[in-house]
Amino acid sequence: MTEQSEAATQLPADVDAVQQALVEWYEDDHRSFPWRETEDPYEILVSEVMSQQTQLNRVVDAWRDFLDRWPTAADLAGADRADVVAFWTDHSLGYNNRAKYLHEAARQITDERGGEWPRDPEGLSELMGVGPYTANAVASFAFDNGDAVVDTNVKRVLYRAFDVPDDDDTFERVASELMPAGSSRVWNNAIMELGGVACGKTPDCDGAACPWREWCHAYRTGDFTAPDVPEQPSFEGSRRQFRGRIVRLLGDNEEMTLDTLGHRIRVDYTPDGDHGREWLRGLLSDLADDGLVSVDERDGNPVARLR
DNA sequence: GTCCCGATAT
DNA sequence: ATATCGGGAC
The missing domain is CATH 1.10.10.10 (Winged helix-like DNA-binding domain superfamily/Winged helix DNA-binding domain)
Known part of the structure; x- marks a missing residue:
């Protein structure tokens, strides 16, 4: 049995119906965020980097302020690093290194690529601070040209819904198998929305009208365990x-x-x-x-x- | 006190 | 593989 077909066995036979149910659920109603209204890769990248560390509702103001101050990659590339880091801290965005990465990525785009953005995950991965998740997110939301994103939301959803084992390679394969080819923009928005509003740490299957209840392993068994998350060192005094x-x-x-x-x-x-x-x-x-x-x-x- | 969360450096 | 990187919400 090949690796591919092993991944497929995790999923229901009627994958098309599973896909369609989620996309319809998302398109029918979803939270509105300003970065969902743009296809500008720079604006998308800024939102993704901020979202990696900060709750979405707090990102909105910071994102607007950031783009107000540095509207384009060229503007950011020309900024003083110290100003970008100070902005990050002033807006309580956490990990300052990410401000540096963003500044460096803007410099790469501006100075090394003549302002041209790579349009696929492989090219985007060359940018500082852009790993597999962010590369696929930007490729998807800016160019509708990504593969399935795998973040902790997606892992939790796959783990619960289809009993996917807690293993990164398997998550990658199943997520990719599940995504309707060529529809990464709507798909990745939809599956992360599902993880955010229906299948969070404490699930809200019926309240959020989860479109996958009829297929969901956790819904059937009542076991809503999520993949283990590494325990945190305490912040106080660190x-x-x-x-x-x-x-x-x-x-x-x-x-x-x-x-x-x-x-x-x-x-x-x-x-x-x-x-x-x-x-x-x-x-x-x-x-x-x-x-x-x-x-x-x-x-x-x-x-x-x-x- | 616990949770959130991806990328980099080594 | 593993340690490191912030700070707010709850």
Whole structure:
């Protein structure tokens, strides 16, 4: 038995009906987001990068503000990295590295590709910060030319509906098998909408009128387990938290000495203590490696700034 | 305190 | 393979 047909055995025999039910359900009614009104790859990419880390309802304002400030990839490419990172922090968008990636991707498009966007997932994957998920999302929503996206929503849906084993390669194969060829735009919107409104962590099958109830393994058995998600380290007191504070402070202050910075990110900062200069130097050095911050000596005194 | 969530670097 | 990367909602 080939790999392909193994994937097919996960799915109902009447795949066409399954596909049609979902697309009709989506087209009949769905949440409205502004990025669903555009086919501009730059605008789509910005929305996808923001959505990877932030709840959708909070992304709307940030997305509008971002495009207001940098309306095109060329505008973003010409911006100072520090301004983009500061924007990210001001809008509480989390992982600052993604602001850097977005800036770098805009530079790649503008400087290396003459403003031309790749129109397929393979080409899009060459952009900084664009992995398999984002490549397929942009290819789908901008060009209707992607493969099935596989994010945690999709995994949860496939796991529950068709009892797909919790294995990345299998999710990829089944998701691809299930997608109606050539309809990635509506399909990927629809299946993620399903994961968002009907098949979330706590499912709402009847309330959301899930179109797959008649085929759904979980609906039949009552077992709505979802694939395991890796457990989280606590944020409070983490180095992430302090990195965030540093970037936020440097967004508001052109440059700061190490000790000033130290005292403002934690009350128990003492230059020679456990969480003192040495500790702070470590954080700053990682931030510098990430290309977010630079540290230089000024009058024999180390100062940090956003880069 | 728990959940969310993909990409990169190593 | 695995560690790392934020911060708000609940």
